[in-house]
Amino acid sequence: MTAVDLQTRPESPARWFNPLALRQSWLSMDKNDRVVEWAQSKLGIAVLHGAFLLALATLPVIRAKHMALIAMTLVLAALLPGRRGMVLAGMGILFFLLRPFRSEFHYTNFGEIWPEIGVLGAMNAQAGLMACSLVFFGLVLLLIENHRRKAVSVLAERPILSLLIAGTALTALTVLVPRDHGLFTVAWILVAYLSSSFFFIGYILMAVRQKGRMDNTTLLGYVRPFWANTVVPIKGPGYLAKFEAKDAAALAVTRLKGLKLAVWAVILFWTGEIVFNQVVHSTLGLPHFEAHLKAVAVGGPASVALGWAVVAIYFLERVLVFGAVIHALVAVVRMAGFAIPRGMVKPLGSRTISEYWGKYLFYFKELLSDFFFFPTFQRCFKKHPRLRIAFATFMAAFVGNILFDVICDAPVFAIDGFAATIDNFYSYTVYAGGLTVGIIWSQLFQGKVRPEDGFLRYQVLPRVIVLGFFALLQIFDDSSGVIPLGDRFAFFASLFGVN
Amino acid sequence: MQAENLKLVRDTISNILVDRGQPPEFNDTESLFDSGKLDSLAAVNLLMTLESEFGIDLSDPDFEITQIDTFAAIMDLLRENAMA
Numbered sequence: 001m002t003a004v005d006l007q008t009r010p011e012s013p014a015r016w017f018n019p020l021a022l023r024q025s026w027l028s029m030d031k032n033d034r035v036v037e038w039a040q041s042k043l044g045i046a047v048l049h050g051a052f053l054l055a056l057a058t059l060p061v062i063r064a065k066h067m068a069l070i071a072m073t074l075v076l077a078a079l080l081p082g083r084r085g086m087v088l089a090g091m092g093i094l095f096f097l098l099r100p101f102r103s104e105f106h107y108t109n110f111g112e113i114w115p116e117i118g119v120l121g122a123m124n125a126q127a128g129l130m131a132c133s134l135v136f137f138g139l140v141l142l143l144i145e146n147h148r149r150k151a152v153s154v155l156a157e158r159p160i161l162s163l164l165i166a167g168t169a170l171t172a173l174t175v176l177v178p179r180d181h182g183l184f185t186v187a188w189i190l191v192a193y194l195s196s197s198f199f200f201i202g203y204i205l206m207a208v209r210q211k212g213r214m215d216n217t218t219l220l221g222y223v224r225p226f227w228a229n230t231v232v233p234i235k236g237p238g239y240l241a242k243f244e245a246k247d248a249a250a251l252a253v254t255r256l257k258g259l260k261l262a263v264w265a266v267i268l269f270w271t272g273e274i275v276f277n278q279v280v281h282s283t284l285g286l287p288h289f290e291a292h293l294k295a296v297a298v299g300g301p302a303s304v305a306l307g308w309a310v311v312a313i314y315f316l317e318r319v320l321v322f323g324a325v326i327h328a329l330v331a332v333v334r335m336a337g338f339a340i341p342r343g344m345v346k347p348l349g350s351r352t353i354s355e356y357w358g359k360y361l362f363y364f365k366e367l368l369s370d371f372f373f374f375p376t377f378q379r380c381f382k383k384h385p386r387l388r389i390a391f392a393t394f395m396a397a398f399v400g401n402i403l404f405d406v407i408c409d410a411p412v413f414a415i416d417g418f419a420a421t422i423d424n425f426y427s428y429t430v431y432a433g434g435l436t437v438g439i440i441w442s443q444l445f446q447g448k449v450r451p452e453d454g455f456l457r458y459q460v461l462p463r464v465i466v467l468g469f470f471a472l473l474q475i476f477d478d479s480s481g482v483i484p485l486g487d488r489f490a491f492f493a494s495l496f497g498v499n
Numbered sequence: 500m501q502a503e504n505l506k507l508v509r510d511t512i513s514n515i516l517v518d519r520g521q522p523p524e525f526n527d528t529e530s531l532f533d534s535g536k537l538d539s540l541a542a543v544n545l546l547m548t549l550e551s552e553f554g555i556d557l558s559d560p561d562f563e564i565t566q567i568d569t570f571a572a573i574m575d576l577l578r579e580n581a582m583a
Contacts, residue, residue, distance in 0.1 A: 210565060238565065239533055341535040358538045369539040374564045377543060378557035382550075389543060443540055 030256035039252035045078050048255050052335055055262040059269055061325050066229055069095055073226045074335050081248075088336055089221030096224035097133045102196040102231050106411055110192065117185050136193045137220055140201060144219055147208045159205045160371055164403075167194050167410060174414035188414050195410040196231060197223050199367055203236020206370070210238040227332040230325075231408050232364050234333055234340065243338045251337050258334030261342065265327035272320035280313055289314035290483065293475075297487035302494040311495065315471040319347060322361065351449060351462035353442035353469055357397075357435070360470075372400030390440045397436040402429060405479045424481030427488055431476035438469055504553070508573055511548045515541045527571040532564070542567065549573070555580055 029035045038044040053071050056062060062070070073091040077084045101107055111125045123131065143159070150156040173187040204219050214237055222237045234240075245251035280286050287295070292310045296302045326343035333340055343362050350356035358365050373396035381388040405428060413421045449458050475492050476485075493499070512531065513523035519537060531537050545567060549555040555576065556562070566576045 206563065206565070209561070209563060235533075242530060242533060242568075345535070354538070354540060358535075362535060365539075370564065373539055374542075377546070378562065385547060389540070392543075 027260065030253045030260070035256065036249060036252050039256055040248045044252070045255075048259055049074055049078055049335070052255075052259050052262055052331070055259070055266050056328060056332070058266055059324065059328055061269065061321075062229065062328060069226055070332055074332075077336060081251075084337060085218060088226065089218045091226040092221030092224055093137070093217075095226050095228075096137075096197075097130050100129065100133050100136070100196060100224065101192055101411075102408055105415075106192050106196075109411065109415055110189070113185050113188055116180065117182070132189055132193065136190075136197075137223070140197075140204070140220065140223055141216060143201065143205065144208055144216060147205050160202050160375075163194070163198060163201065164407075167191065167198065167407065170194070171410045171413055174411075175418050179414075184414070188411060191414075192411040195407050198407050199231070199371065199404075200224065200228070200233045200236070202371055203233050203238070207236050207238030207241075210241075212241065214238075214241070227329055227336065229329065232361075232367060234329065234343070234363050235366060235370075240333070240338045240340065243340045245337045245339065250339070254334050254337055254339040257339060258331045261327050261334060262331035265324045265331060268320050268327065269324035272317055272324070276313060276317045276320075286310065286313060293483055293487060293491045296491045296494050297483070302491075302499055304495060304497050307491070307495045311471050311475065315467070315474055318474065319344075319360070326361070326363070348467065349463070350466050351458075352446050353438040353466055355442075356466050356470060357439055367404070368396040368400045372396040372403075386444055389443060393440050393443060394436050397439050398432045401432040401435065409479070420481075424479050426485040427476045427481070427483075428479040430485065430488075431473060431478070434473050434476065438473070504577065505574070507548075507552060508577070509570065511545060512570065515544055525570065527574075528569050530568050531570075533568050545573075549577075553577055553580060 025032075039048055053067075053074070056070065057067060069091065073087060076091070077087045080087055101110070107129075110129060114125045114128045117128070143155070146152050147156050147159060155162045170187045170191045174184060174191055177184040177187065200223050204222050207214060207219065207222075219237060222233075225233075227234075245254045281288060287306075287310060289310055292300075292307070296307070323344045330340060330343050341362065345359045345362065347356050347360040350359055373392045376395040377388060377392035380391055402425065405425065409421060409424075449462055451458050472492070472495070475488055478488075490499075512525060515537060516525065517523050519541060521536065525531065529536075532539075532542050542564065546555075546557060549567070550557060565572070567573050
């Protein structure tokens with residue numbers, strides 16, 4: 001049989017009943033010219049969007065209201081291809097006007113605080129929220145214009161540090177000023193807005209200096225892009241512009257990639273749900289991680305084998321659920337026309353700690369790199385390469401990592417009190433410390449293994465070390481404060497037979 | 500831009516790609532870091548070469564990491580630096 005035979009031979013009907021061949025056709029559909037051409041037709045666009053939204057609707061990780069906004073935006077963008085950019089920006093602005101905060105608790109807090117704002121307090125809370133969002137947009141516009149014109153040079157040269165100082169000062173006000181004082185109300189509302197959009201604004205300001213000027217309306221659409229259901233931005237407008245589909249064929253390919261990823265997210269989520277929740281926990285009776293941790297802390301059975309089984313299953317569950325969530329998010333961005341890379345790429349195959357960290361939560365790692373690692377690397381210990389890398393890593397994986405959570409929770413300081421809020425971060429501090437040591441060791445000292453080192457040393461051992469490290473580290477990955485740090489340490493020790 | 504400078508930057512990127520288990524070839528406008536092809540540690544190696552070999556001042560407030568995302572962007576950066 002020659003290559004020519006292979007190319008000209010008609011496709012066998014049996015292929016359509018072969019699951020492996022079907023899988024291959026599905027995975028390569030964005031490279032199939034006929035499929036790409038069909039995906040540009042009106043029918044193709046309609047079918048792609050219908051299938052995509054159907055897939056997304058089966059994921060409980062996306063809330064109904066957000067799902068409605070996503071559906072409305074994607075359908076509008078498809079109906080108005082010439083105005084796609086305007087639709088995406090407009091829906092982002094609308095999203096922020098309606099839902100500017102990070103947490104449901106903050107809306108409740110806002111509802112309680114808003115009537116205390118004086119004359120304006122007579123307005124209902126939802127109208128007040130929209131009015132505040134408009135004022136906040138005005139402030140962001142001032143920041144953008146200042147970044148372009150460098151009118152206030154300190155703010156233009158060190159925007160993130162300036163925002164951080166402003167946020168810290170406002171948070172301090174919310175803690176120090178009595179609750180019934182007007183200053184408290186204004187400061188808390190500003191903190192709530194800033195904390196939910198801090199890094200989004202950071203990326204917008206980065207985009208201002210990049211080549212290819214973006215108009216302010218487009219930039220404002222990224223204070224809360226319509227797909228953002230978490231406080232971790234998928235980088236910013238400058239980054240997304242690099243991956244934007246430039247013509248109808250590229251847009252069709254990007255949408256096909258989006259559909260593939262959405263289906264993969266559905267498979268991951270429901271596999272996790274069935275295997276772990278239905279089989280492992282319900283049928284086999286393996287306790288859930290937090291329940292087991294609490295039980296061990298109060299002197300319950302601390303079998304070493306059971307402990308390791310709980311940790312291993314919890315680790316896999318989290319990888320699967322985070323994978324499904326981030327894939328769904330990236331899939332929406334792709335459907336909107338940006339062929340961005342996946343947010344999680346085969347982390348379980350990593351051979352080094354830093355490789356796993358980059359592959360596990362790619363966009364969070366990028367955020368820490370963009371706002372903490374590179375700015376430190378650019379300025380500190382220039383004559384000491386190893387120390388320079390280690391310190392920049394410390395600033396990202398430890399300082400940046402903790403700051404990210406503290407910034408997100410900044411409005412809570414005034415509500416729960418400073419000491420109680422700080423208490424919640426003890427465990428996360430241990431997590432960030434362990435992560436930092438692990439990544440620095442990995443970057444500077446972990447030896448590189450090669451295939452010629454043998455199956456065990458190349459394929460097995462490095463992965464066991466990496467996965468074991470992250471599985472154990474996750475015991476401390478928590479900033480809710482629900483389970484005290486001491487209980488987490490007790491559980492950690494019980495895994496090694498120490499009670 | 501001198502040919503040996505072009506070659507040095509190209510070779511540095513190729514070596515980093517090979518070191519990360521990737522093919523050494525890349526085109527001038529291909530995204531190296533934003534695409535996830537190379538990680539931040541790889542960017543660090545490239546930045547240190549640009550600093551030591553071409554005198555790029557990374558602490559310049561106008562410098563953005565996105566300026567080294569493609570070979571073409573690096574060349575632009577080096578040209579601007581040479582003219583400054």
